[in-house]
Amino acid sequence: MKNTIKVERAKLNITQTDLADAVKVSKQTIHSVETGRFVPSTILAMKIAAFFKAKVEDIFELEDTD
Amino acid sequence: MRGFKTMYDYRGKVAGGIAAAVFAVVTLVQKLTHFTLFKKLNADQHYYLCLCMVAMSLYTMAFSREKNDDERVKEVRARSLQITFMLFAGVLLALSFNGIIFPDLQFDGTALLFLSGFYVVFYLVIFHIGIYFDNVWQFGEEPGIWQNLKKNKLMIVLIWIGSLILIELIFKLF
Numbered sequence: 459m460k461n462t463i464k465v466e467r468a469k470l471n472i473t474q475t476d477l478a479d480a481v482k483v484s485k486q487t488i489h490s491v492e493t494g495r496f497v498p499s500t501i502l503a504m505k506i507a508a509f510f511k512a513k514v515e516d517i518f519e520l521e522d523t524d
Numbered sequence: 525m526r527g528f529k530t531m532y533d534y535r536g537k538v539a540g541g542i543a544a545a546v547f548a549v550v551t552l553v554q555k556l557t558h559f560t561l562f563k564k565l566n567a568d569q570h571y572y573l574c575l576c577m578v579a580m581s582l583y584t585m586a587f588s589r590e591k592n593d594d595e596r597v598k599e600v601r602a603r604s605l606q607i608t609f610m611l612f613a614g615v616l617l618a619l620s621f622n623g624i625i626f627p628d629l630q631f632d633g634t635a636l637l638f639l640s641g642f643y644v645v646f647y648l649v650i651f652h653i654g655i656y657f658d659n660v661w662q663f664g665e666e667p668g669i670w671q672n673l674k675k676n677k678l679m680i681v682l683i684w685i686g687s688l689i690l691i692e693l694i695f696k697l698f
């Protein structure tokens with residue numbers, strides 16, 4: 459599953475730690491989600507989307523292999 | 525399973541870590557000086573008692589939550605426990621098989637201590653590699669363990685070298 463978290467972070471000029479603190483997970487988890495190594499739960503995906511004031515499908519996108 | 529508390533909080537991990545370090549030093553001192561505290565127990569029994577305290581401290585550490593116990597940590601923990609249990613059950617089955625084939629084979633309490641202690645340490649090692657060092661490991665069902673192992677060649681080599689050094693040290697010390 460692809461995502462645009464890195465782009466959204468760059469727009470707001472915030473670090474992985476800032477986002478991690480906001481959605482109450484560790485920095486390593488945000489890093490893993492950003493690089494596509496860990497697929498977040500629905501709850502975490504919705505929290506991340508809510509933080510960026512966007513819809514979940516605007517941040518996360520299914521790939522052909524999913 | 526709701527309401528069944530299986531994990532201590534983060535303070536348990538800190539306390540377990542400190543206790544394990546302290547008891548490891550006490551074990552080493554006991555091995556070198558053969559000191560005794562209880563009249564009814566001999567030096568060897570004191571040594572195994574110290575080792576048992578180290579194992580208990582590590583057990584507390586292993587079953588405590590992380591500071592930020594999020595969903596990725598829970599997934600790594602579940603996988604680490606699965607791997608550890610697979611190995612543990614496999615070894616117990618192999619031992620029971622040997623027990624059937626060779627009826628004279630006997631185990632004492634110290635064998636149980638090393639058996640349980642080894643798996644607590646094994647779990648702690650792979651769990652912490654998973655949450656802190658394993659940046660290349662891809663979680664989820666795909667791409668599977670074999671592809672992940674191929675991606676993590678350097679980490680596997682380092683673990684092997686580390687394990688060999690640790691085994692060598694254990695044999696040299698004890």
